Amino acid sequence: MLRLSARGLAALGLGASALAAPPIPTFRFIVINDIHCRDERCHPWFRKIVASIRRHHPAFCLINGDLCENGLPGQLSAVRDIFGSLGIPLYATLGNHDYLDTGHAPFDKIFPNSINYHFEHAGWQFIGLDSTDGRRVVFTTIQPATLAWLDTTLPTLDRTRPTVVCTHFPLGDAILCRPFNAGDLLSRFDRFNLRATFSGHWHGYAERHFEHATVTNSRCGSWWRLNNDNSPQKGYFLCETTPTAEITRTFCVVS
Numbered sequence: 730m731l732r733l734s735a736r737g738l739a740a741l742g743l744g745a746s747a748l749a750a751p752p753i754p755t756f757r758f759i760v761i762n763d764i765h766c767r768d769e770r771c772h773p774w775f776r777k778i779v780a781s782i783r784r785h786h787p788a789f790c791l792i793n794g795d796l797c798e799n800g801l802p803g804q805l806s807a808v809r810d811i812f813g814s815l816g817i818p819l820y821a822t823l824g825n826h827d828y829l830d831t832g833h834a835p836f837d838k839i840f841p842n843s844i845n846y847h848f849e850h851a852g853w854q855f856i857g858l859d860s861t862d863g864r865r866v867v868f869t870t871i872q873p874a875t876l877a878w879l880d881t882t883l884p885t886l887d888r889t890r891p892t893v894v895c896t897h898f899p900l901g902d903a904i905l906c907r908p909f910n911a912g913d914l915l916s917r918f919d920r921f922n923l924r925a926t927f928s929g930h931w932h933g934y935a936e937r938h939f940e941h942a943t944v945t946n947s948r949c950g951s952w953w954r955l956n957n958d959n960s961p962q963k964g965y966f967l968c969e970t971t972p973t974a975e976i977t978r979t980f981c982v983v984s
């Protein structure tokens with residue numbers, strides 16, 4: 730085994746900190762939202778998206794709400810099966826279109842443990858949250874259950890680790906369809922090492938900031954639904970972490 734003294738490290742231009750702080754491993758992940766699976770006409774489009782995503786070799790893929798149009802089992806299982814063919818972990822958040830009249834039982838069954846949850850990857854913390862208010866589209870409120878889950882869960886997480894939050898509804902200031910109490914959700918991450926949030930629902934690109942986090946809203950990933958920012962681009966965000974715990978993101982257009 731090669732052992733170097735402090736003098737030896739200095740001779741190589743390396744301080745003790747070079748050993749004390751191993752580089753943070755970087756990785757890629759995908760965030761896509763509002764793919765609105767309606768019927769089998771969506772399937773070739775999804776396969777095209779999957780083929781595009783596969784080229785980037787991401788660690789996992791997160792579908793950020795409105796996976797389907799009507800909350801139906803067949804719509805949701807098609808999304809699970811086609812995106813599941815990536816062979817990487819698939820995460821989802823609940824969107825207002827993922828509801829039936831009677832609730833979201835099919836979503837719960839086909840994407841289990843996807844209401845409020847967290848997971849870790851390479852030292853990062855990812856948090857997926859239910860930001861819906863039933864099927865309501867505008868003038869909504871994030872439900873008390875989500876805020877209570879945060880109040881219980883956040884003390885168990887590490888404030889210093891880089892953290893990412895995903896919600897279907899917009900979190901950024903003055904973005905259309907932002908829930909009345911989106912600020913109450915964000916304020917719970919005060920003094921957390923929150924690096925990024927991702928949202929959709931409005932079907933448009935917007936960038937805001939909350940403390941050290943970039944608060945991103947994205948265009949939709951549906952071939953048949955329109956973007957509300959009047960942009961024609963449909964696709965997904967390819968995200969890549971950096972050794973300094975930043976996230977670079979590139980919107981990849983699928984056509």
Ligand SMILES: [Fe+2]
Nearest residue numbers: 763795826930
């Ligand atoms: Fe949507």
